[in-house]
Amino acid sequence: MIPEIGHFALILALALAACQAVLPMVGAQRNDTTMMSIARSAAYGQFLFIAISFGCLIYAFLHDDFSVLYVASHSQLALPTPYKVSAVWSAHEGSLLMWILILSIWTMAVAHFRGDRPQKLDARVLSVLGMLSVGFLLFALLTSNPFERLIPAALDGGDLNPLLQDPGLAIHPPILYVGYVGFSVAFAFAIAAMISGELDQNWARWTRPWTVIAWSFLTIGIALGSWWAYYELGWGGWWFWDAVENASFMPWLIGTALIHSLAVTESRGLFKSWTLLLAITAFSLSLLGTFLVRSGIIVSVHAFATDPTRGYFILTFLAIVVIGALILYAWRAPALDSSVGFGLLSRETFLLLNNVLLVVATTLVLLGTLAPLIVEMTSGGKISIGAPWFEVAFLVPMIPLVMLLGLGMHTAWRRQNTAPWQKLLRLPAIAAVVVGILLPLLFYGRVGLMLAVGTIAAVWIFFSSLIQPIRSWRRAPGNAGITRSALGMCIAHFGMGLFVLGATIVSAFGIESDRSLSIGESVEVAGLEFELRELRDVTGPNYSAIEGVIEVRRDGEFVTTMRPQKRQYLVQKSWMTEAGIYPRWNKDLFVALGDQLGGGAWSVRIQYKPMIRFIWIGAFVMAMGGLISVTDRRYRRRAIPEPAV
Amino acid sequence: MSRYVLPLIAVLVMIPILILGLQSDPSKLPSQYIGKPAPEFSLQTLQDPSRTLSSADLVGRVSLVNIWGTWCVGCRAEHGFLMTLAEQKKIPIYGINWRDNRQEALQWLEQYGDPYVASGFDQDGRVGIDWGAYGAPETFLINAEGRVVYRFPGPLNASVWEQQFAPLIAGMSQ
Structure with missing residues (x-):
């Protein structure tokens, strides 16, 4: 009975998602306030039914209901109780339901925290989120129903994959998904902006916190996965350039580019079409990741059970979402770009470089991930691109990125004069070189070129991200304190420095x-x-x-x-x-x-x-920096209450 | 206009690659024995340790070899279909009871029915490995000369049977 309730709740959620997808969008086109206001209630209702459905699946696991095929396949009587819960998302059907649940939580959060956004924008954003929800609910109901019965019931289950019986893995997928799915919000804002043709600096201010929160969760999720692989797979490495790892890493790289590009759009009203494209790409790569993991197209330690029907469904969905978004982009984005100039030496330039380097890095990872597929098609052979290729290729854009990071942070918008810049940064730069060379030499007795590049970059990032907080703390003359948003940025960059230091030292002296x-x-x-x-x-x-x-x-x-x-x-x-x-x-x-x-x-x-x-602590600090920046006052602005009619 | 269309073009190029990738499903690894004689084995039968099931028993007519175990949920899922197949008496099914407990295996056959002409008891899993099985259930189609014609990993059902096995069997009887 309980599994049927879960199944039925999922169908009701689909009906609500369909309402949420259609009515507010039509309402926004027609200026119909009543239709637009449906979006919020539909979002709440959808969450309620999906939560019921998810609860039913947890119930089935906790009660060892082996008449449910999914439970019989992934649980067992003797399985410790916490793992019975985490077994819910240990395989395709349940993790898809969790994906849907998280999407509905994001949707509800967007509906709830309205800030000073206009109703029309909200209606369109929620409508796009509703469309995505329709797609995923259909995916679950048509190809991957987690409530399918096994009649007659099994006496005992087939047990959870022992690899997954681990606390790290119990929390890694939910947190990773919060990040993955969170990019759907930036995507929805991008689509809404293109439909309305309105994209101003306020739009960026509204989009930015959602994106940064998603990015922060994705950062923690990936770090947890890396940590789990380190202690559970028994290989002792922390990153393997496995196709599925790459699938989560590509949205992270593009997401990182996106939060930097959003900074330019918010502060200067520039890079608009570029920001839109990154928002579309970040979410598209999340979908691509889902496709790679769930279609069986790539063999990996992580891949879920293979089923071509699911592969075709998710590919069709991916194609509709991405092609639709890009057609809209090709049509509407040209009108949105504004041409405001900026000096060659300006923060805009550095952020542009940041974006270019991150996109290059993503492209390299994407090529390395898809190359085996392409080779298989063209020559029929099977190849595997190993970690050595990725390690070399990835460093090419990463070294300039971390070196430029410290400069970019201390460069003004529009244009920067070199004199004050040199005065501020000369000492930290010299100190970074000295400390970066001495650190490995004194503690580990050896220094080499690549090693020194890594440690100097790390120390340089430490120093340059400490300048601003220290000056604000000491109330240096001409310093008006530090905003939460700037403080968050400094902390996140400091975390990046910790990560670089850890990765450099462990690869040199491990x-x-x-x-x-x-x-x-x-x-x-x-x-x-x-x-x-x-x-x-x-x-x-x-x-x-x-x-x-x-x-x-x-x-x-x-x-x-x-x-x-x-x-x-x-x-x-x-x-x-x-x-x-x-x-x-x-x-x-x-x-x-x-x-x-x-x-x-x-x-x-x-x-x-x-x-x-330091690798995982660094990632965690980065995520904390992101979450701190979101608490900035300007993101909490409330709308002036409308007078009662 | 032009540069705004580039991402669209890039995606339109990528999607066919993904479609083709889907069609070459890595789970359809061909068995290295296809076209070759079935690997030699000789196992005690489940019911009677004094009797054996061996590769010689597979020669003479078209048959199925099904690798199963009581610990395997997929086997439980396909069992009903195997019973249907056995009742039609079109093709003999030989079982290899893989990495299992004799008592539990016999109990299972008693409870759910026994679709097998005979089941070999492969306690240490050696024979299953010789067949190249990497999971259970797996089903092999063997021709009258005792050669492996087809391998199917995963639970059998009516639609798999109609689409993948039936045409091959029809082809062999001509």
Whole structure:
């Protein structure tokens, strides 16, 4: 009964989404206030029914209702309760429903926080969001119904993929989706602006906070995914350039370009058509990501079960949304651009460079991701583009980007005179070079060209993003304090510096070593002694495991005991590596059990990862910067209440 | 006008690539045994450990080999269709009970019916691996010479049968 209620609620949500898609749009064209005001109620109602539906699916999982095919396929009686909940979004059908739920939450938030936006704009924005919702609800109802019954019911389920039985993975998808789906709001604002032909600086002010919030969540979501891959997949890397990772990374890159381009549009009324194009692209890439993950077009550790019908549906939807938006763009955008000049040395120029470099980076990632497909079609062969290609290609636009970042922050709009600029930045620049070279030399005993480029860039970003907050804090003469929005920017850039530092140091000084160890034997890695003391059998709720007890010593002195496990999950009979990690703020020790070699020996992968935490902390700081900037006063402006009629 | 149309053109170029990509579904990896004799094996039958099911049993007429296990939900989903197929008596179905527990497997066949002419008991999973199976259920179509004609991963159902298996079987009997 409960699953049927969930299914039915989803159908009702579809009906409301259809109303929300059509009526407010027509109302806005006809200046009909009543029709426009339907948008809000429809958004609330839609959320209610989708939430009911999602709740029903959670209920089915919690009550082990194996008469529901999706539950029987992805849960099991012995599965710990928190994972029964996260199993809801562990596969295609449920995660699609979560996508829909998050879209409805964003829609409701837009409907609720009206600020000083005109009703017409709101009506059109909500209508576009309604159209997207119709598409996804149809996708779920026609091809991916999570409530499909299995009759007669199974006695027990097939269990959740053991890879996914992990707290990191329980929260990674929802947060990532909040980011992914959040770009739909910027998209809707862009479409609304093109339909009305009105795009002023206020439009950018209204669009910007939504975009920044989405971007911040996407940043955290990607970082969580990277962190999860690091400790759960047992490889010890933090980014693999896997097709699905790229699928989430491309909207992030374009989203980053978009929030910078929006800054220009808001402050100067420039880059309008460019901002529109980025808003369309960011969301289109989110859809492309969905397509890549859910169609089975690309083989990946993340890919969901493959089904060509779903692939065709999502591709058709993608084509309608993207082609529709771009036709509108080709038609309406030319009229929106205004030609205001700016000096060669101005903040506009730097933000333009930022955008160009980010778009180049995105294009490289896109080409690397789709190249295997293109080669397969043209020559019939299968190739895979590996991490080495991405690592080199990606650095080409990234190095100038991080170097220019510090300059751009301290450049004025319109034009900048070089004299005050030099005065402000000379000292930080010299200090950055000195510290950037000394830091690896003193702490790690070696420095190289690429390494120095990375550390200098990181330190340069630290210094240049601290200038403004410090001056405002010390009340330097001529400084009127710092707005939330500028403070957020400084924090986000500082986070970028942390990330660059972590990524540089770990790639230069990280050590990975595969060794064979028997009980009582020890090996030395990175100046530390690792001794395998014993191997024990451990039993968990739904797995049994072999646990290695490895004692780590430095110069004979005890450092820690690490307990890597090799787990066999009982239902799916698959082996999982559960790495032993000894995390410190400035380094990680990482031990994973490999395979049993003959004679009681085990292959053990030992890794030393200096400053790897900075990568995730940096991403988190970036996201915090974004969220702080959104609290700026100008984004909270309220409409003057309309007089009662 | 012109530069505003460029993104549209770029997307129009990309979409055919994605469509073609969809058609070359990587899950349709061909079995390396297609056209070759079925891999040799000899397994105790599930019901009677003293008897065996072996690759020699597959020679002589067109048959299906179905890899299954009680732990596999997909197998549960296709079981009803296998029963229908068995009742039509058009084609014998041999089972390979993969990585399973004998007691549970027998109980399953008793509860849901036994569509198999015989089921080999592949406890350690070696035979399944020899067949190149990477999941269950998987179904192989074997011709009268004992050669593998077709491999289908995933649960069988009537529409898969009509579209993919029936034409091949019709072709072989001519």
